[in-house]
Each structure stands twice: as C-alpha cells, then as structure tokens.
Amino acid sequence: MELQLTIDCADPPRLVAFWSEALGYVPEPPPGGHASWRAYWAEMGVPEDELTGGAGETPESIVPAAGVGPRIWFQRVPEPKTVKNRVHLDLRAGGGRQVPLAVRTERVTARAEALVRAGASVLRVMDEPEMDYYAVVLQDPEGNEFCVV
Structure with missing residues (x-):
C-alpha cells in the first residue's frame, strides 16, 4: 500500500511550486512517457471539456526528488479554505531535542524566513x-497551516 497526501486548493500550479521548494520535492512528470499531463489524461478518456482552463497543462502533484516520501496531489476544489486545518505538516528543520535550543531556534528561524520569501506567511x-521548545507556525500561499520545528 502506498500513501498519497491530498491537499484541496484553488490553484494547484501555485502550490506545486511552493511545496516543491518547501519540501525539496519536484513536480511529478507525466506517466508512461507522455509528452504532457494533458496528453496522458486525454489518453485515459478524460473529456476535453474537463481539460479546459489549464487543467492537465501542468503537474498537479509533487514527488520526492530522492524517491523517499509520499506523493502529494493538489486537488482543485471550488470552495475556499474556511477553517483551521485538522491535519498539518511539520517540517523538521531544527534537528531534534538533542540539538541545543539556541541552535534549533536559529535553524527554524532561517527555514521559516526562506519559506516566507517563497510565499508563506507567519501566523x-x-x-x-x-x-x-521553538517552532514557527506558517500558512502556505492558500492559507494551509504548517509548522517549522
């Protein structure tokens, strides 16, 4: 059994770019040697009218560059995010409790600042x-919360 994490959003390409940067992942290439995701979906029988407005033009998922970790799919949904997440990601940048707090704080702050430059905002x-303990709670460009610890 494989694990896939699915994140509802309005703009998959925007979150593909942000989370690729945040996690060191890469946009998932089209399967089976297809020239594009659009070509893949067309071959799979997805009706042309569902491939309008950019759907299928760009990757909507990311995969780990090193091959270890779950695939993350950014599922386009019509409604905006309205409440706090019930599940969130923790990006472990500090090194764990065996690392002195001052060093962890420095590492977490540096990573959070880099993510803000990439489009996150600090909550x-x-x-x-x-x-x-030291952590920074952030939001991705669509308001999904996550922590850098």
Missing part, C-alpha cells in the same frame, strides 16, 4: 524556552 512563533 505565530511558539517560543517556550522553559519547555525547551
């Missing part, structure tokens, strides 16, 4: 030195 910083 809050969780700075709790008495608990030996």
